[in-house]
Amino acid sequence: MPVLQTSAVPNNDDFQTRLAGFNRALEKLRQNHARIAEGGGPKMRERHISRGKIPVRDRIDMLLDPDAPFLELSALAAWSMYDNRVPSAGIVTGIGVVSGVPCMIIAHDATVSGGTYFAETVKKHFRAQEIADEQRLPVIYLVDSGGGNLPQQDLIFPDKEHFGGSFYMQSRMSARGIPQLAAVFGPCTAGGAYIPALSDEVIMTKGHGHIFLGGPPLVKAATKEEIDADSLGGAELHTYETGVSDHIAHSEAEALGKMRDIVANLNSPRALVTNNDVLPPRYDASEIGGIIGDDLKRPYDIREIIARVVDDSEFQPFKPDFGTTLVCGFAKIHGHPVGIIANNGVLFAESAVKGAHFIELCDQRQIPLLFMQNITGFMVGLESERAGISKHSAKLVYAVSNARVPKITLLCGGSYGAGNYGMCGRAFRPDFLFSWPTSRIAIMGGETAASVLTDLQRAKKADEDKIKALEKKTIDQFTEQEDPYYATARLWDDGIIEPEQTRDVLGICLGITADFEKDTGPRPVYRM
Ligand code: COA
Numbered sequence: 001m002p003v004l005q006t007s008a009v010p011n012n013d014d015f016q017t018r019l020a021g022f023n024r025a026l027e028k029l030r031q032n033h034a035r036i037a038e039g040g041g042p043k044m045r046e047r048h049i050s051r052g053k054i055p056v057r058d059r060i061d062m063l064l065d066p067d068a069p070f071l072e073l074s075a076l077a078a079w080s081m082y083d084n085r086v087p088s089a090g091i092v093t094g095i096g097v098v099s100g101v102p103c104m105i106i107a108h109d110a111t112v113s114g115g116t117y118f119a120e121t122v123k124k125h126f127r128a129q130e131i132a133d134e135q136r137l138p139v140i141y142l143v144d145s146g147g148g149n150l151p152q153q154d155l156i157f158p159d160k161e162h163f164g165g166s167f168y169m170q171s172r173m174s175a176r177g178i179p180q181l182a183a184v185f186g187p188c189t190a191g192g193a194y195i196p197a198l199s200d201e202v203i204m205t206k207g208h209g210h211i212f213l214g215g216p217p218l219v220k221a222a223t224k225e226e227i228d229a230d231s232l233g234g235a236e237l238h239t240y241e242t243g244v245s246d247h248i249a250h251s252e253a254e255a256l257g258k259m260r261d262i263v264a265n266l267n268s269p270r271a272l273v274t275n276n277d278v279l280p281p282r283y284d285a286s287e288i289g290g291i292i293g294d295d296l297k298r299p300y301d302i303r304e305i306i307a308r309v310v311d312d313s314e315f316q317p318f319k320p321d322f323g324t325t326l327v328c329g330f331a332k333i334h335g336h337p338v339g340i341i342a343n344n345g346v347l348f349a350e351s352a353v354k355g356a357h358f359i360e361l362c363d364q365r366q367i368p369l370l371f372m373q374n375i376t377g378f379m380v381g382l383e384s385e386r387a388g389i390s391k392h393s394a395k396l397v398y399a400v401s402n403a404r405v406p407k408i409t410l411l412c413g414g415s416y417g418a419g420n421y422g423m424c425g426r427a428f429r430p431d432f433l434f435s436w437p438t439s440r441i442a443i444m445g446g447e448t449a450a451s452v453l454t455d456l457q458r459a460k461k462a463d464e465d466k467i468k469a470l471e472k473k474t475i476d477q478f479t480e481q482e483d484p485y486y487a488t489a490r491l492w493d494d495g496i497i498e499p500e501q502t503r504d505v506l507g508i509c510l511g512i513t514a515d516f517e518k519d520t521g522p523r524p525v526y527r528m
Helices: 013-037 042-050 056-063 119-135 150-156 163-175 190-197 216-223 229-233 235-242 252-264 285-292 302-306 349-365 382-386 389-402 417-422 446-459 464-481 484-489 499-513
Strands: 070-073 091-098 101-108 139-145 180-189 201-205 210-212 247-249 316-318 326-333 336-343 369-375 407-416 432-435 440-442
Touching: 013 285, 056 091, 056 101, 056 139, 056 252, 070 119, 070 499, 091 119, 091 252, 101 119, 101 252, 119 139, 119 150, 119 163, 139 190, 163 180, 163 190, 180 190, 180 252, 190 201, 190 210, 201 235, 201 252, 210 229, 216 229, 229 235, 235 247, 247 252, 285 302, 285 499, 302 326, 302 336, 302 369, 316 349, 326 349, 326 499, 336 349, 336 499, 349 389, 369 417, 382 389, 389 417, 407 417, 407 499, 432 484, 432 499, 440 484, 446 464
Parallel strands: 101 139, 139 180, 180 201, 180 210, 201 247, 336 369, 369 407, 407 432, 407 440
Antiparallel strands: 070 091, 091 101, 316 326, 326 336
């Protein structure tokens, strides 16, 4: 297979300038991750531990197989929202291996507002279930939650993808044979009671685990009955009397051990497909920062990135001399075959049809797709319209929408306008979508948006001072909102990852999707 070449020169000024900008962005990401790892802060953590409870990330570590990877999802959900008082949206989700079986883990952080559900908590819980449903991963709920965050009730309660929707998902997954397992470490109040109550198998820890539709304060308010939490819904009541719980544990460590035993006996067909004897890329991934920098206005050749992600830097290009602003080709990542579609400039009509053709090839050959986005959009203007850009870009969108193979999207740079759509943005249901800390996402750039809006006002002969103010306001708004942290806070992606980790993250995702259900129906390849 052809091997990609590099022209990166780590010693030159351009490389070093870019690297300095990139390192600032990387440092910010690491600081943000360190901040959320503290959960609700030292005081709440102290209180949690003094009650004999284990912090949420330590619970997960104890549950997972030693040395197995844990792919945490949307760690920075709710970042910068609520004065940053809801780190990780109060819930940790991710894919990890338990007793040899890859599982989706959904675990509350009780140090963050009692583990209650904000809008982003529900969205994150729901997204984790969606991935588990699509990938047929057993779900393990480590429950420690006061249920809905009451002031957020209109954002979490009634709609399709709100709290009720997560119980619907849980019931449907169980019926499809996707195991739903719960270990209860704290309160499961109101709707939260349904997480264990709808699970296939439940473990409760004595003393801390409680399940009730109404907790003691609500019972007192509703019926004037005064009762303590253990008597109302403790582990002994539910294991010995009601049968809501199947196992009682006398410590959290025991509960986690029992959970590992349950998973070991699921007779699960799921496995994380891994390959041996895989050659790493020929070029160092630590050079990616010096190639991309942090300024999207300074372009780079996406093949330099592909060369640092794929096995042995081998890449079989498709139509390398046609529609060259879209790089398409076949490669392997950790031994998994993948069809890569990567931006290398603005999308023209011919790059769009090339992309659509390539997607059909991958669909026909049942090869998963990787979209690498660095796109300002499709080319606009008379020449482009005459070349049929509206029609040809729609072909790309159509092909992306109907591809029957796993799709993974990586935001390496800009993700603007319809380019986001043609390159499998969130709306096109990629199985996974990750961003780099230097990426940006918006309907268009701030300066372009300001130019559109101010031109409209100038046409109406508006006051020039007002126009200037509008220009500033628009640029400020877009600058704030195109930031990757704004996006990840709102769950528009599955997390921001470090470029150097990309190959391993993609390897896990491809390992999860590797045994996807093959569609044996006809797969036409229309030459565009
Ligand atoms: N909605 C909004 N905020 C809530 C909340 C809820 N359902 N449950 C707890 N909180 C807040 C508390 O007010 C407190 O805020 P503060 O830190 O600003 O004072 C914070 O979360 C931590 O709660 P606290 O009671 O100190 O923690 P705890 O670990 O001792 O107890 C619970 C946790 C969940 C058992 C307890 O707070 C509780 O019973 N909450 C009510 C649960 C409920 O009835 N839910 C109904 C959902 S439909």
